[in-house]
Amino acid sequence: MIPFSILDLSPIIEGSSAAESFRNTLDIAQHGERWGYQRYWMAEHHGMPGIASAATSILIAHVAAGTTTIRVGAGGIMLPNHSPLVIAEQFGTLESLYPGRIDLGLGRAPGSDQTTARALRRNLSSDANEFPRDVLELMDYFSAEPRQPVQAVPGKGVDIPIWILGSSLFGAQLAAALGLPYAFASHFAPQQMMHAIQLYRDTFKPSAQLDKPYVMLGFNVFAADTDDEAQFLATSWQQSFVNLRSGRPSRLPPPLRHYLEQLGPSAQDLLQHVLSCSAIGAPDTVAGQLKAFIDKTGADELMITSNMFDHAARLRSYEITAQVRGTL
Structure with a gap:
C-alpha cells in the first residue's frame, strides 16, 4: 500500500476570497492528517486569480502550525524566482519551527508568465545550467560545512528532504544525477510521464539523501x-x-x-x-x-x-x- 499525499493550491472559488481559501486549506490538512495522508504540499504560482498559494513558505507555516504529524512542504518552490540563500533561510526557519516535518520540492518553471517572472526576479536567465547550479547552491547552504562565503542562518546543518519536480525529461535527469526523489506533474502534464520515470530509474545515482529511486x-x-x-x-x-x-x-x-x-x-x-x-x-x-x-x-x-x-x-x-x- 503506497503512501498518498495531498497537493493543494488553495484555490479561490468564484465569489470567495484568499482568506477563505486559507481557512479551507488548514481544514483539509487537519482532516488529511487524521485520514493518514503522508504529506501536504502547496505550490508556488503568481498572478493567478484562482490560486492563493503565491507566498508558499508562509502558507506552509500556517498549515504546519495547525497540524502535528503530517509532513508539510512545497510542491514546489520555483527556484528561478528566488535567490537560493533566501529559500535556504526560509526553509531553515520552517524546519527549526517544525523539526522533521518539512519538505522542499524545487521546480525550474517560473510558475507564472514571463512578465510576472520578471517582476519577481528581474534577471531571467536563458542558461539551461542555471537551475542545476541554483539547486546545488541551495543544498550547500543546508550542509554542515557550506562552501559558500555566506551562511544561511537558520539553514546551516538542517536536514530537509529536497525533491526535484518536473513535467519533462530535464527534471528526471537532474533528480537522477543528484540522487534525489522525483515528483512528476502528471496531474496536468502527463505527456512524457512514462519516459521520464524510466529515465530517472535507469540513470539514478545513490546519494546521502536517497539510496534508490523514489517516484x-x-x-x-x-x-x-x-x-x-x-x-x-x-x-x-x-x-x-x-x-x-x-x-x-x-x-x-x-x-x-x-x-x-x-x-x-x-x-x-x-x-x-x-x-x-x-x-x-x-x-x-x-x-x-x-x-x-x-x-x-x-x-x-x-x-x-x-x-x-x-x-x-x-x-x-x-x-x-x-x-x-x-x-x-
Missing part, C-alpha cells in the same frame, strides 16, 4: 458517493483548466451540468489527454482507476489533488480516496 506522481481524484455526482463536481476543475490553457485564467467556477458536451473538439482533446491521470467516480470506480494507474507506473507515492468548488465535497473526495487506498 511520486501527481494524480487528480474527483470522488463522490455516485459516479454522476463525481462527474458533475469535476467540471469546476475542467472549466478552470480550459480557461487557463485558453489564456483566460479564472477563479474556480461552480460545476456545470453537461460541460464536456458543450466544448469544441480541441478543448475536449485537451481534457481527454490530461484526464489520463485522473480518477472520477464513486469509491469502487476511483479504486479501480487508482489501481490501474499504480500498476502501470509503479509509483512509489501518489500526490492527490482534488480541486472542487464546494469545500464539503472536496473534503469528501479526500476522505473517499483515503478509504479506498486500503483496498488497493
